[in-house]
Amino acid sequence: MFIVQVGTLLIALVYYGNAQTSIVAVNTTIPGSELSANGLKQRAAVVVPQSPVFHPGLRSQFSLNLLSAFPEDLEVSDYCFELLAIFGQRYSTYVNCLVSAARPVKVCQNCYGTYSNLMEIYKNISSDQMGPGNVSCRDSLLRSDRLMLVFLLYNNLEDIWTASECNRCVSPGHHSLTNDTLYFMATLNQSLSCFEKYQKQGNHSELCKECKATYRGLNELYSRMEKNHTLCIDIEDSMNMTRILWSKNFNCSFPRAETVPVIAVSSFMLFLPVIFYLSSFLHSEQKKRKLIHPKRAKSNTSFMNIQDKFS
Numbered sequence: 001m002f003i004v005q006v007g008t009l010l011i012a013l014v015y016y017g018n019a020q021t022s023i024v025a026v027n028t029t030i031p032g033s034e035l036s037a038n039g040l041k042q043r044a045a046v047v048v049p050q051s052p053v054f055h056p057g058l059r060s061q062f063s064l065n066l067l068s069a070f071p072e073d074l075e076v077s078d079y080c081f082e083l084l085a086i087f088g089q090r091y092s093t094y095v096n097c098l099v100s101a102a103r104p105v106k107v108c109q110n111c112y113g114t115y116s117n118l119m120e121i122y123k124n125i126s127s128d129q130m131g132p133g134n135v136s137c138r139d140s141l142l143r144s145d146r147l148m149l150v151f152l153l154y155n156n157l158e159d160i161w162t163a164s165e166c167n168r169c170v171s172p173g174h175h176s177l178t179n180d181t182l183y184f185m186a187t188l189n190q191s192l193s194c195f196e197k198y199q200k201q202g203n204h205s206e207l208c209k210e211c212k213a214t215y216r217g218l219n220e221l222y223s224r225m226e227k228n229h230t231l232c233i234d235i236e237d238s239m240n241m242t243r244i245l246w247s248k249n250f251n252c253s254f255p256r257a258e259t260v261p262v263i264a265v266s267s268f269m270l271f272l273p274v275i276f277y278l279s280s281f282l283h284s285e286q287k288k289r290k291l292i293h294p295k296r297a298k299s300n301t302s303f304m305n306i307q308d309k310f311s
Contacts, residue, residue: 080137083125084150090118091153098160105237108166109177109185115161116174122154169232180230184221188238191218195245208252215246 076084097111125137142151161167169181177185191214198207222239225231246252 076140077131077135077137079131079135080125080140083121083131083137084141087118087121087125087150090114090121091157094118094157098157104241105233107160107164108169108232108234109181112166112170112174112177115157115166118154118157119174122150125150164233166232166234168230169234178230180225180228181232181235184225184235187214187218187221188242190214191242195250199250204250204252207250212252215242215252218242 094111094114094117097114098107101107101110125141128136128138130136142148169178170176171178191211194211194214195207198204198210201207218239222231222235225235
């Protein structure tokens with residue numbers, strides 16, 4: 001019994017000592033009631049831990065440390081990183097060209113050079129040929145993940161180039177515009193110059209008269225190029241805008257050559273019922289005559305046979 005009482009007393013002394021230590025620590029941190037409310041806020045601000053601030057340098061260092069944890073055979077080589085950087089620059093240049101050539105549409109004539117540069121660097125990335133250190137960037141940049149971002153970006157721009165049918169207006173190798181395209185642009189400039197000349201005078205009737213020949217020649221050239229499949233989006237859009245100027249803005253018009261067959265066919269279809277009923281009437285009259293003559297001939301013959309019998 002005495003031993004139990006001594007143990008209880010020792011435990012009580014230990015708890016009492018810990019309590020005194022906590023009180024002393026509190027007193028050293030907050031020295032009683034003399035501290036004001038502002039002082040409590042300041043000390044609280046010192047005690048509360050601040051959220052860490054990550055600087056760009058630290059973040060890039062963290063990324064590099066993370067990449068260095070991968071095996072060397074999974075890392076992208078410096079050569080492939082250089083190709084990827086060049087691809088990004090040329091991609092941005094080509095997209096900026098497309099945006100600036102959106103209206104009026106001049107995608108083919110203004111952006112064929114930047115498209116050729118982008119296509120060249122993509123061929124280097126997607127090629128099987130080995131670069132420095134016997135490294136091929138096709139697998140690491142194009143096929144290493146499900147998204148295949150480089151392929152997706154290039155494919156989207158390739159679809160725009162194909163939908164614009166720019167290959168019809170650009171020479172093979174994307175070095176220059178075709179001769180047909182240059183000739184159409186020159187003819188278009190003649191018509192637009194004529195429009196501008198007489199538009200300043202404010203006399204649209206004179207414009208329709210004087211610019212009729214050049215505008216007709218432009219339409220004929222466009223029709224030939226359409227049959228030869230040498231039209232791209234630039235030529236189509238410029239011709240549409242020129243026709244809007246001629247018909248709506250200037251109220252000019254002239255009978256087009258293709259309207260003559262339409263008028264001829266329409267006239268024939270209009271008179272077709274008249275021709276049908278007229279031919280039917282004439283045919284019926286002719287049949288009546290054929291039916292009447294044999295009856296008369298038969299009656300006369302029978303009458304003559306009767307006379308012969310009685311004679």
